[in-house]
Amino acid sequence: MEVLFNDLKKLHQSIPELNEVIQRTVSDFNFIRGKQVTQFEESFKAVLGVNHCVTTGNGTDALFIALRSLGINPGDEVITPAFSWISSSETISLCGAKPVFADVDSQTYTLDPDRIEEKITDRTKAIVAVHLYGQAAHLEILKKICDKHHLFLIEDCAQGHLTLEYGKYAGTVGEIGAFSFYPTKNLGAYGDAGCIVTNSDTLAEKARRFANHGALLKDDHLVEGMNSRMDTLQAAVLLAKLPHLKRWNEMRNLNAQLYDQLLDGIAEIILPLQRPDASHTFHLYVIRAQQRDELKRWLANYGIQTLVHYPQALPDLPAYHYLGHDKGAFPVAGMLAKEVLSLPVHPLLHLDAIQYVADRIRGFYKK
Amino acid sequence: MEKIKMADLHTQYLRIKPEIDDAIQQVLTSTAFIQGPEVNAFAQALGTYVDVNHVITCGNGTDALQIAMMALELQPGDEVILPVHTYVATAEVIALLGLVPVFIDVFADSFNLDVTQLESKITPKTKAIVPVHLYGQCADMEPLLAIANRHKLYVIEDTAQALGAEYTFSNGTRKKAGTMGIIGTTSFFPSKNLGCFGDGGAIFTNDTVLAEKLKMTANHGQRIKYHHDIIGINSRLDTLQAAILQVKLKYLDDYARRRNDAAAYYDLALAGIAGVKIPHRSGNSTHVFHQYTLTVERRDDLKKELEAAGIPTMIYYPVPLHFQKAYARKSFGEGSFPVTESLSKTVISIPIHTEMKPEQLAFISETIKTFYTT
Ligand SMILES: Cc1ncc(COP(=O)(O)O)c(C=O)c1O
Ligand SMILES: Cc1ncc(COP(=O)(O)O)c(C=O)c1O
Numbered sequence: 037m038e039v040l041f042n043d044l045k046k047l048h049q050s051i052p053e054l055n056e057v058i059q060r061t062v063s064d065f066n067f068i069r070g071k072q073v074t075q076f077e078e079s080f081k082a083v084l085g086v087n088h089c090v091t092t093g094n095g096t097d098a099l100f101i102a103l104r105s106l107g108i109n110p111g112d113e114v115i116t117p118a119f120s121w122i123s124s125s126e127t128i129s130l131c132g133a134k135p136v137f138a139d140v141d142s143q144t145y146t147l148d149p150d151r152i153e154e155k156i157t158d159r160t161k162a163i164v165a166v167h168l169y170g171q172a173a174h175l176e177i178l179k180k181i182c183d184k185h186h187l188f189l190i191e192d193c194a195q196g197h198l199t200l201e202y203g204k205y206a207g208t209v210g211e212i213g214a215f216s217f218y219p220t221k222n223l224g225a226y227g228d229a230g231c232i233v234t235n236s237d238t239l240a241e242k243a244r245r246f247a248n249h250g251a252l253l254k255d256d257h258l259v260e261g262m263n264s265r266m267d268t269l270q271a272a273v274l275l276a277k278l279p280h281l282k283r284w285n286e287m288r289n290l291n292a293q294l295y296d297q298l299l300d301g302i303a304e305i306i307l308p309l310q311r312p313d314a315s316h317t318f319h320l321y322v323i324r325a326q327q328r329d330e331l332k333r334w335l336a337n338y339g340i341q342t343l344v345h346y347p348q349a350l351p352d353l354p355a356y357h358y359l360g361h362d363k364g365a366f367p368v369a370g371m372l373a374k375e376v377l378s379l380p381v382h383p384l385l386h387l388d389a390i391q392y393v394a395d396r397i398r399g400f401y402k403k
Numbered sequence: 404m405e406k407i408k409m410a411d412l413h414t415q416y417l418r419i420k421p422e423i424d425d426a427i428q429q430v431l432t433s434t435a436f437i438q439g440p441e442v443n444a445f446a447q448a449l450g451t452y453v454d455v456n457h458v459i460t461c462g463n464g465t466d467a468l469q470i471a472m473m474a475l476e477l478q479p480g481d482e483v484i485l486p487v488h489t490y491v492a493t494a495e496v497i498a499l500l501g502l503v504p505v506f507i508d509v510f511a512d513s514f515n516l517d518v519t520q521l522e523s524k525i526t527p528k529t530k531a532i533v534p535v536h537l538y539g540q541c542a543d544m545e546p547l548l549a550i551a552n553r554h555k556l557y558v559i560e561d562t563a564q565a566l567g568a569e570y571t572f573s574n575g576t577r578k579k580a581g582t583m584g585i586i587g588t589t590s591f592f593p594s595k596n597l598g599c600f601g602d603g604g605a606i607f608t609n610d611t612v613l614a615e616k617l618k619m620t621a622n623h624g625q626r627i628k629y630h631h632d633i634i635g636i637n638s639r640l641d642t643l644q645a646a647i648l649q650v651k652l653k654y655l656d657d658y659a660r661r662r663n664d665a666a667a668y669y670d671l672a673l674a675g676i677a678g679v680k681i682p683h684r685s686g687n688s689t690h691v692f693h694q695y696t697l698t699v700e701r702r703d704d705l706k707k708e709l710e711a712a713g714i715p716t717m718i719y720y721p722v723p724l725h726f727q728k729a730y731a732r733k734s735f736g737e738g739s740f741p742v743t744e745s746l747s748k749t750v751i752s753i754p755i756h757t758e759m760k761p762e763q764l765a766f767i768s769e770t771i772k773t774f775y776t777t
Contacts, residue, residue: 044434044436045432045434048431048434054431055428055431058427058431059424062416062423062424062427062600065412065413065416067593067599067600067601068592068593068601068602093462093463093602093638094462094637094639095637096623096636096637097636097637100636110479110501122623122624122631123623123637126623126624126631126634126635130634130636132479132501218437219434219436219437225436226430226431226434226436226641226643227436227437227601227641227642227643227644228437228462228637228639228641249465249491249492249495250491250495250729251491256728257491257495257722257727257728257729258728258729259728259729260494260495260498260499260729261495261499262465262466262469262495262496262499263462263463263464263465263466263492263602264462265463265602267600267601267602267641267644268601269600269601269643270601270641344629346629347629348629353630353631353632354630354631354632354633355624355631355632355633355634
């Protein structure tokens with residue numbers, strides 16, 4: 037049996053109106069800031085119950101725009117997890133600021149709140165929390181730390197569309213939430229796309245300006261900015277997909293529950309923990325496995341696609357050698373990099389496929 | 404007569420609709436939305452078209468400039484010379500990276516960077532020059548490159564408005580805009596000569612090592628997946644857009660010809676009218692007429708008159724960069740860049756695109772003529 041990590045073809049076929057939506061958008065011929073862009077911003081902010089949504093070219097730009105809108109400048113420090121996709125730290129460097137890595141919680145894989153305060157200096161301006169794999173970071177605690185030290189909280193929600201902590205949506209607790217709509221995300225466009233959300237009028241205006249060459253109106257460049265826009269075509273696709281997001285998240289959760297049952301009791305692996313006070317979008321279903329690389333190869337031989345998110349702790353990347361961290365300075369991140377394995381969990385995955393994957397994993401450790 | 408538009412992309416699309424629709428459908432079927440095979444195929448085809456070894460596609464023309472400057476490792480404090488009569492993107496990227504934009508005035512006739520002033524702007528901190536091939540015609544590249552070579556400066560050609568324009572050197576060598584400096588950048592914004600159905604951009608270079616660096620910079624600093632060697636950004640051309648561009652590239656020369664036909668009509672009809680200066684044709688460069696830009700007296704009145712007659716026009720650019728609020732802190736006084744300041748009050752771009760009808764050209768020309776002769 038072939039088990040795909042993602043099945044965008046099937047997903048596309050499951051929404052028959054998408055072809056027509058795209059054809060209609062092409063016929064409208066308003067490819068830059070067409071009405072679908074505003075409609076998506078309105079719809080997405082309504083779903084999250086937040087005051088503003090500003091669309092961007094992708095999720096990395098969204099983070100950069102968030103940081104710049106909050107005034108992160110050269111010389112500033114921003115605390116960010118040692119284990120994540122590189123966007124959550126590279127955008128800090130792009131501001132000319134210094135990414136200060138903090139280790140993650142060994143159970144939830146999100147920022148460890150106990151490792152934060154030791155990193156705060158008088159140059160610290162903000163914390164970037166990543167809702168890794170789809171589980172909310174320890175938002176409430178992080179928010180308290182931020183309030184106490186007068187820091188901004190930026191939420192990287194690229195993997196956490198509609199994830200909750202204490203009943204609050206990820207992206208709505210910090211000053212700004214940054215989203216990616218990369219095609220394989222829980223809500224994915226048909227190309228690159230992203231957005232930021234915020235309750236602050238001022239920040240929303242700053243972000244909108246910054247993402248549009250520093251201008252709200254044509255030729256009114258009040259500040260320097262950049263070009264980062266969501267294409268009208270992508271907004272149209274996202275508008276058509278948005279009503280399905282909750283259902284897809286539920287399907288991912290059901291898949292995860294089934295994995296939990298079927299993989300229970302295998303001593304060599306650790307299953308993802310689900311916090312009782314938070315929800316999980318299961319953008320990724322990530323186990324920690326002994327002999328991870330062998331297991332990955334074994335599964336590949338059975339036609340099962342798996343991925344490693346991520347094979348290196350961020351501070352260990354050549355791009356961050358200049359920070360001069362010792363290897364092993366972030367023990368949890370280092371351990372995760374060796375152990376994590378993401379299993380297929382996409383919403384249209386068949387139950388048989390999950391059973392098949394679980395059986396093959398069991399088989400690997402029995403051999 | 405059909406309603407006159409600044410750009411008529413829709414009719415242009417309808418002429419090749421089956422081909423474009425097919426290309427879109429193919430991507431929807433493959434669902435390879437990011438870095439699908441069409442992206443590379445388009446990059447190859449564009450490389451062949453402009454005759455350059457490496458084409459790196461990216462998210463838009465502004466990103467293209469940013470990636471270029473990052474890959475060249477320009478450092479905060481480095482000075483970059485650029486024309487002050489241009490779109491804001493060029494200056495903004497320089498500022499975004501903490502570099503120092505050094506403005507230079509333009510020639511009143513060609514609207515392009517005044518190379519005779521170039522050496523006076525060069526300091527020990529100067530690292531690069533960004534000529535912009537404005538409105539579709541190449542800047543004076545031969546003298547510019549000579550000065551750049553002498554001072555060991557990088558030349559990054561902003562080719563957003565001049566894709567396909569060709570420059571002839573004094574020895575007879577001909578090169579396409581964007582392939583003469585170390586790097587060329589371009590934009591596929593829908594209304595550009597080669598426009599996609601959203602944002603898009605590309606970077607050209609003949610330097611293999613630099614090409615690798617540009618590619619990495621546009622892709623989070625990765626050479627191989629998950630191996631981030633340098634700080635980068637995320638800037639990609641969507642597969643969907645590449646598929647559309649691949650179709651349209653075949654027609655780019657035809658598009659340039661159609662624009663030139665319209666320009667030739669205007670030239671003839673508007674030459675000799677007192678108060679109107681038709682665009683100057685450089686002896687060294689072909690023109691792809693992204694814009695047809697007149698320099699006129701009583702510009703704002705003309706604009707109103709044309710508007711009343713149902714003729715849209717645009718002013719590129721009404722506020723010189725040195726007067727933009729974003730740069731106000733650098734406090735440039737009135738008269739700092741006299742040509743650009745004068746152009747901001749006198750230039751007017753009139754409709755030019757690939758679908759102009761003879762009766763539209765006649766009507767526009769006639770309306771302008773009447774304005775100045777009655
Ligand atoms: C945690 C995280 N942050 C940021 C991003 C960046 O999003 P994008 O790829 O849209 O730039 C991603 C996804 O790729 C991500 O997973
Ligand atoms: C001269 C020039 N440079 C750069 C750009 C930026 O291109 P883009 O809009 O694709 O970011 C443009 C067009 O908008 C332009 O005209």
